[in-house]
Amino acid sequence: MLYAVFMSSAPPPFPKPQEPLEPPELIEVGPALSEPCLRADAARNRARLLEAAARLIAEHGVAGVTMEAVAAAARVGKGTVFRRFGDRTGLLMALLDHSDKQLQADFMGGPPPLGPGAPPLDRLRAFGVAVLYRSAERLDLLLAAQPDPDRRFSHPAVAALRTHVVMLLRQIVPDGDCELLARTLLASLDPALIHHLTRQCGMPLERLEAGWTDLVARVTGTDAPAADSTHRG
Amino acid sequence: MLYAVFMSSAPPPFPKPQEPLEPPELIEVGPALSEPCLRADAARNRARLLEAAARLIAEHGVAGVTMEAVAAAARVGKGTVFRRFGDRTGLLMALLDHSDKQLQADFMGGPPPLGPGAPPLDRLRAFGVAVLYRSAERLDLLLAAQPDPDRRFSHPAVAALRTHVVMLLRQIVPDGDCELLARTLLASLDPALIHHLTRQCGMPLERLEAGWTDLVARVTGTDAPAADSTHRG
DNA sequence: ACCCTAAGCGGACCGTGGTCCAGTTTTCTT
DNA sequence: AAGAAAACTGGACCACGGTCCGCTTAGGGT
Structure with missing residues (x-):
């Protein structure tokens, strides 16, 4: 199966920071030939x-990730950081890249119910729960990496x-505006919302999980299954 | 009817910027006794x-609203701007205040179907549509004013x-997790999402409107009404 | 009318994100 | 192997958000 993916993590080459947004390229997901052949030293610095x-995150939290601090800690000039990652958001997102890929692999090729093989409805339920738990894990980073509305x-x-x-x-509601x-x-799985619900309202993740299941049931017009909490497909 | 509302637009008095977030006060909505008696000169400067x-917004767009520029344009020191509004987000939100109040008044005391008098389901539908159109109007400002996840x-x-x-x-689904x-x-009415759908995906507002109506129908387990576009209740 | 005090004021100051460009290093070509 | 082009580097530089603190002023009390 093919998915639309950018040539990940290769931001504008600095002299041209405002390119009109390259069209997404259809590449097979899996082998990360994403790296467009970085020069040897550049790859090392990256x-x-x-x-x-x-x-830095481990030591001082996300707030400690200053572009200058990162540059200094890596014994590299500040300009290099920006050239490589575009901006702070880009750096933070690169940090999330591995976990992104992992999740993607799980729901695209992993075992059911998350992966292929289970009925679509079950997969959708499992999907939300997986996103929920993964987001809760990396919440700080996800919030800090929140890019501007355009990206x-x-x-x-x-x-x-x-x-x-x-x-x-x-597959589930063929005649809806899918x-x-x-x-x-997906908006109901937004990291900012999860943050609000769990940390500000004190709702436990289980409640959000139940909320997702219920939402899926309502939206698809199906019955909610008996409550079972087999998360982390 | 009572609603939870902060003592609007009176940010921390600067020396104490990190107060632990005052508890919301229950006040009757309507007469704006929100202003805690600003000193005359302060009110004038505000x-x-x-x-x-x-x-500045009219002339240079939201991006032109620099704290220094605003201060200069108002013939006032920069510190004054921060004292009055806390930070840039606070200033931008103050700019939205009137439109916020307007919308609030409309769905709390205005004519049906938005205001009281219509069946709850109709009100909910009208509510979403109203938010949608009002957000589309003030979109730039809403996006720029997006505060940090905490607020x-x-x-x-x-x-x-x-x-x-x-x-x-x-009233509609008494036994759900309301x-x-x-x-x-509300997440599906997020300004950032509206921005994405209308400006990046090119969906017309009418489609979002239909989407809201459909969503409400699915979530409440009712039938969608015949398509009519009486927005701006 | 005067004074006293809290509120308000303003602009110097700082840290950070982001840009620029002159010089260096790598890699390709022949 | 040598030369040229492309890519990368680093740190000086800039703009903006946000803070601090000594000075000014409004306005109530006497």
Whole structure:
């Protein structure tokens, strides 16, 4: 199966920061030939930067991830950080890249009910729960990495989630506006909302999980299944 | 009817910027006794600042609203702007205040189907449509004013919307998790999402309107009404 | 009318995100 | 192997959001 994905993590080459947004390229997901052949030293510096950023997060939290601090910790000039990642958001998203890919692999090729093999409805339920728990884990980073409205929904990882949900919805409610419905469903899994509900309202994740299940049932016009909490497909 | 509302637009008195978030006060909505008796000169400067900000927006768009620029345009020191509005987000939200109040008044005391008098389901439908169109109008400002995740959902205007939706939902689906459901529904009206759908995907507002109507029908388990587009109740 | 005090004021100051460009290093070509 | 083009580098530089603190002023009490 093919999915629309950007040539991930290769931001504008700096002199041209405002390119009109390259069209997404259809590539087979899996082998990460995403790296457009970085020059040897550049690749080395990239790795050092990511490692440095991760260390800074571990030590001082996301707020400690200053572009200058990262540059210094990686023994690299500040300009290099920006050239590689575009901006702070880009750096933070690169940090999330692995976990993004993992989730993607899980629902695209992993075992049911998340992966193929289970009925679409079950997959959709499992999908939401998986996103929920994964978001809760990486919440700080996800919130800090929240890009400006323009990029928020065009980020490849987000686009992949959307495509997947659209595909499932088409099988479940073929005569609905699946594009729109998918975005609505995904909006209810927004990290900022999860943050609000869990940390500000004190709702336990289980309640959100039940909420997702219920929402899916209502939206698809099916019955909610008996409550079972087999998350983390 | 009572609603939870903050003492609007009176940000921390600067020396104490990190107060632990005052508890919301229950006041009757309507007469804006919100202003805690600003000193005369302060009130005058506040007005001048808002006017200056509005002018800057008209001339250079939201991006032109720099704290320094606003201060200069209002012939006032930079510190004054921050003392009055807390931060840039606060200033921008103050600019939205009037439109917030208007919407609130409409669904709380205006004519049906938005206001009281119509069946809850009709009110809910009208509510979404009203929010949709009002958001589309002020979209730039709404996006720019997007506060950090911590304040995003505790802002009085947002809280008022939520309270209203919860109230309606309790009447329509009394045995659902209305708190959660309300937030889910509101998430689908998020300005960032509206921006994405209309400006990036090119969906017309009418489609979003239909999407809302459909969503409400699915969530409440009722039939969608015949398509009519009487928006701006 | 005067004074006293809290509120308000303003602009110097700081840290951070982001840009620029002159110089360096790598890799391709022949 | 040598030369040229492309890519990368680093740090000086800028703009903006946000803070601080000594000075000014409004306005109530006497």
